[in-house]
Amino acid sequence: MSQDISAAMQRSKSRPSLRGLVPWVVFAAVLLLLPFVFQGNSTAFTLLNVIGINIVFALSYNMLLGQGGMLSFGHAVFFGLGSYAAMHAMIAIDDASYAGEGFWAHVPVVGMPVIGMIAGGLVALVLGWPFCRRAGTAFAMITLGLGEMVAAAGQMFPSLFGGEAGIYGNRMVGPQWFGLELAQSADVYWFMAFWTFLAVFAMWAFTRTPLGRMSNAVRDNPDRLQFIGYQPRNIRFMIFIASGSFGGLAGGMAAVNYEIITPEALGLIPSGLALLMAAVGGLGVFYGPIVGAIVVTLMNSMLSDYTDASILYVGLVFLSIVMFAPRGLGGGIEQVRVAWRDGDLGRRLPGWLTGTLAVGLIIVGMVVLVEMMFQATHGDDEFAQVLGMEFDAAALWGWLAAAVLVALGVVIKRATNKLREDQA
Amino acid sequence: MSALSIKGLTKNFGPAEVICGVDLDVAENEVHAVIGPNGAGKSTFFNLLSGAFPPSSGEIYLKGERIDGLSPEKIQQRGLSRSFQVSNVFGNLSVFENIRCACFKQSGAGYVFWRPAGKVRAANQRADEVLEMIGLQALRDVPAGALPYASQRALEIGMTIAGGADVVLLDEPTAGMSNTETTQAINLIRQVAQGRTLMIVEHDMGVVFELADRISVLVYGKIIATGTPEEIRNDPRVKEAYLGEEAA
Numbered sequence: 090m091s092q093d094i095s096a097a098m099q100r101s102k103s104r105p106s107l108r109g110l111v112p113w114v115v116f117a118a119v120l121l122l123l124p125f126v127f128q129g130n131s132t133a134f135t136l137l138n139v140i141g142i143n144i145v146f147a148l149s150y151n152m153l154l155g156q157g158g159m160l161s162f163g164h165a166v167f168f169g170l171g172s173y174a175a176m177h178a179m180i181a182i183d184d185a186s187y188a189g190e191g192f193w194a195h196v197p198v199v200g201m202p203v204i205g206m207i208a209g210g211l212v213a214l215v216l217g218w219p220f221c222r223r224a225g226t227a228f229a230m231i232t233l234g235l236g237e238m239v240a241a242a243g244q245m246f247p248s249l250f251g252g253e254a255g256i257y258g259n260r261m262v263g264p265q266w267f268g269l270e271l272a273q274s275a276d277v278y279w280f281m282a283f284w285t286f287l288a289v290f291a292m293w294a295f296t297r298t299p300l301g302r303m304s305n306a307v308r309d310n311p312d313r314l315q316f317i318g319y320q321p322r323n324i325r326f327m328i329f330i331a332s333g334s335f336g337g338l339a340g341g342m343a344a345v346n347y348e349i350i351t352p353e354a355l356g357l358i359p360s361g362l363a364l365l366m367a368a369v370g371g372l373g374v375f376y377g378p379i380v381g382a383i384v385v386t387l388m389n390s391m392l393s394d395y396t397d398a399s400i401l402y403v404g405l406v407f408l409s410i411v412m413f414a415p416r417g418l419g420g421g422i423e424q425v426r427v428a429w430r431d432g433d434l435g436r437r438l439p440g441w442l443t444g445t446l447a448v449g450l451i452i453v454g455m456v457v458l459v460e461m462m463f464q465a466t467h468g469d470d471e472f473a474q475v476l477g478m479e480f481d482a483a484a485l486w487g488w489l490a491a492a493v494l495v496a497l498g499v500v501i502k503r504a505t506n507k508l509r510e511d512q513a
Numbered sequence: 514m515s516a517l518s519i520k521g522l523t524k525n526f527g528p529a530e531v532i533c534g535v536d537l538d539v540a541e542n543e544v545h546a547v548i549g550p551n552g553a554g555k556s557t558f559f560n561l562l563s564g565a566f567p568p569s570s571g572e573i574y575l576k577g578e579r580i581d582g583l584s585p586e587k588i589q590q591r592g593l594s595r596s597f598q599v600s601n602v603f604g605n606l607s608v609f610e611n612i613r614c615a616c617f618k619q620s621g622a623g624y625v626f627w628r629p630a631g632k633v634r635a636a637n638q639r640a641d642e643v644l645e646m647i648g649l650q651a652l653r654d655v656p657a658g659a660l661p662y663a664s665q666r667a668l669e670i671g672m673t674i675a676g677g678a679d680v681v682l683l684d685e686p687t688a689g690m691s692n693t694e695t696t697q698a699i700n701l702i703r704q705v706a707q708g709r710t711l712m713i714v715e716h717d718m719g720v721v722f723e724l725a726d727r728i729s730v731l732v733y734g735k736i737i738a739t740g741t742p743e744e745i746r747n748d749p750r751v752k753e754a755y756l757g758e759e760a761a
Contacts, residue, residue: 299617299633300626302606306614309603315585316563316595317615317676319623327624373605 112376113290120282124275134274140386141281142342143366145288147378149335150363155372156296157328158308159221160229163236164336164363169355170212170239171205171337173250175344178204179258186263197266202284202341209337213330221325224311236360243352255351258344277346284342292335293375304328336363365403369410371417380418396472398459405455413448413502440509447502454494461487514577516541516680516710517562517593522571522581524554524561524734531557533734535571539680544711546721549731550754555714556598558731559682562712563595564588575680590618594678598685598714600665604658608649608668611657613640615675639675646704647671648697663694667701680710687720699723722746730754 127133146168153159178193178201185193220231243250250256260271270276295301303324307314311321344350353359362385370381385403392399414421425441428434460472517539524532531554539545549555560566562573564585573581580588603611613636617623620635631637644650647667652660657668666686673681686702687695695717702724705711715721721728722742729739732754738745745751 294629295626297629297631298626299622299628299630299636300624302610302614302630303617303624305606305610306603309605310601313597313601313603313672316589316597317672318586318589318618320584320586323624327626331626 116289117286120286123282124278131274134278136386136390138274138277138281138346139390140383141285142339142346143362143382143386144285144379145335145339145342146363147366147370147382148289148292149332149339151367151372151378152292152295152304152328152332152335154364154367155377156301156308157224157304157325157332159224159325159328160364161232162229162357162360162364163232163234163239164332165357165359166236166239166355167209167212167333167336168340168343168359168363169243169350169352171209171340172344172350172354173256173340174208174337175201175205175341176256176258176350179260179262179344179348180256182263183259193263195264197264198260198262198271198345199266199269199280199283201345202288202338205341205344206334206338209340210330210334212337213333217326217329217333218322221322221329224307224325232360233357236355236357240352240356243355250352251350253351255349255353257349260345260348271345280345281342284338288335288338289379295331296375300324300327300331365407369407369417371419371421371423373416374419374423377417377419380422384418392472396460396463397467398463398472401459402456405452405459409448409452413444440505443501443505444509447498447500447505450498450501451495452498454491454496454498457487457491457494461491514541515539515574516543516576517712518574518577519562520572520574522558522561522573523569524557524566525569531734532561532568535731535734535736537729537736537739539710539712541710542706542708544706544713544724544726546713546715546725546728547731548715548718548721548728553731554734555731556684559595559684559712559714563593563682589676589678592678593680593682594673594676595682596669596673596684596686598688600662600669602657602665602668602672605656607654608657608660608664609640609644609653611668612643612671612675613637615672616640616643619677639677643671643675647701663690663697666690666698670701670705674705674709679708681705681712683711683713683715685714685716687715687717695720 123137124134127137146164149167150161150164153161153164178196179198181193182196182198185191188194216235220228220235244252260277265271267279269279271280296305303314303319304327307319307321307324307328314321314324340354343354366381366385367378368381369385370379371377384406388403388406389399392402396402410417416424425434425438428437515538517537519535519537522532522535523530535558547555547558557566561568561581564580564583564587567582571581572579575588575591575593578591580591580593583591603614606614613630616636616639617625617630617633620633620639622628622630622633622636625633641650644653647670649664649667649671652664657665660668670683670686673683683702683705687698690698699720702711702713706724713721713724725742727739727741728745729736730745730748730751731737737754738748738751740748
């Protein structure tokens with residue numbers, strides 16, 4: 090505790106302002122350079138575009154959970170409805186530009202995320218007030234109900250939601266802005282890069298505003314808020330609207346990217362994805378959900394190429410992060426960064442590395458187990474061959490080896506935990 | 514006009530009457546202490562004044578304006594603010610941010626999301642003033658949850674006055690403090706009392722007799738005596754009901 094304090098005291102003496110710009114310059118540079126790295130690789134661009142959508146989606150979710158302390162199981166409602174609104178707008182643009190007149194004939198498809206944002210915000214504005222009375226379990230349950238209800242309604246109004254098949258649109262319509270044709274996924278990349286950067290910056294800026302600060306306050310101690318002149322519900326409601334708006338914005342990006350949207354996008358599975366990405370990346374650090382979105386999207390799409398057990402692996406990663414690194418990957422990065430800044434890295438790194446090694450051993454052991462179980466029941470899994478695993482699942486020694494790996498990991502993990510407690 | 518005027522205040526929890534008909538006037542700029550044995554209803558009394566519970570009957574006037582039955586945030590906005598017995602801060606926010614959050618509303622930026630908090634000059638200035646007053650400038654960037662106990666108590670008082678309230682209720686501001694810390698706390702409370710009306714619930718009699726202009730003694734939900742420290746010290750009923758225990 091006293092270390093915390095003296096470190097903070099040293100820090101407050103010097104606070105250069107230009108250094109705050111560095112992450113943004115790096116972020117912009119990465120976005121600008123990526124297309125040159127992946128030139129001609131359309132699979133990579135498709136993946137990058139999904140990552141962009143998921144970054145905005147996960148960050149908008151974290152406005153609720155990480156910043157405002159509200160655990161939602163219905164965030165996909167805003168994403169999905171934003172996406173539907175944008176899709177209907179794209180269809181309107183298509184119709185209007187065919188006729189060559191009317192308001193929609195002048196609206197560019199590049200601006201669809203704005204439509205999604207307005208839709209998401211409006212839905213939150215209309216629905217949110219009764220939800221925001223309490224955080225905690227009540228809020229979680231209500232949002233769960235909302236998500237299921239809206240997803241069911243999606244099936245009930247086929248004219249609006251297109252039934253199970255969903256609705257389609259075409260992004261290559263209407264006026265072109267910046268000469269962006271939006272034909273290939275490489276064109277769409279620039280659209281994604283632009284909106285991802287803008288949305289990330291806007292959500293970061295939001296955390297710095299009085300309302301953003303109050304949202305942290307309502308997370309930490311809603312009871313106290315009343316005695317400094319606030320109704321906690323008002324703050325929660327405003328966060329809810331902001332979060333819904335950015336969720337809708339991500340939906341607008343998705344509409345342009347996929348050119349199709351189905352009622353499934355409103356349901357529990359995409360809502361769970363938002364929670365998964367935010368939690369894997371870390372709720373307590375602003376950039377945590379960005380890391381989480383990248384990792385989870387990559388895992389989801391790349392692993393599924395190799396193994397039918399990919400969802401199981403994503404679950405395994407989620408579990409190990411919740412258990413061993415509750416602050417998420419972003420929290421881990423932040424810990425290392427702070428230790429490095431305070432000149433503390435040399436002392437703490439060995440502990441962290443052994444901890445990581447232990448978790449690594451557990452994961453490898455689990456993967457081997459899963460792959461063997463898979464082989465035993467379903468036959469060959471490609472992932473096992475990629476990993477160079479050619480066991481006979483019937484032989485006992487393979488199972489034993491895997492179990493030993495897991496056990497070894499657990500033992501090392503416990504030893505490092507004890508070591509760290511002794512140090513502290 | 515009295516800063517705070519209480520008429521026939523009662524509070525029942527089911528069949529139990531915890532506050533039974535309290536009448537009290539607190540003058541402007543007065544430091545008024547409420548003392549009484551454990552379970553006398555002091556905390557409930559504060560909870561009624563600050564709006565945490567609605568009273569069962571009776572009236573409360575803040576500077577002539579009726580406030581009983583209003584929600585805590587409405588009462589706070591009308592200029593009555595309170596601190597808590599148990600430290601009640603925003604644990605993950607820095608010390609400075611805790612104070613600043615208590616300043617936004619008064620600076621007219623309560624719900625602003627189009628301007629960085631750093632640009633709300635009135636709130637930042639006010640937060641720095643309060644920080645200096647409570648003596649925590651050196652710890653401004655420390656998370657409030659990591660503060661030592663006495664500093665957390667000071668922060669608690671800082672948050673209470675930051676919003677510009679001129680009637681301040683302090684609930685056991687020196688509870689659990691060492692002698693040195695108590696002396697510092699008394700100095701801080703003296704500063705807080707400048708230009709404000711103060712009500713204090715306190716167990717430490719030294720603190721009470723040092724700070725209070727007047728004292729009310731609350732026993733079993735009734736005020737049995739109100740007067741200057743001298744009067745209270747010599748009141749036979751008080752001796753019997755309360756101080757008697759300590760004298761014995």
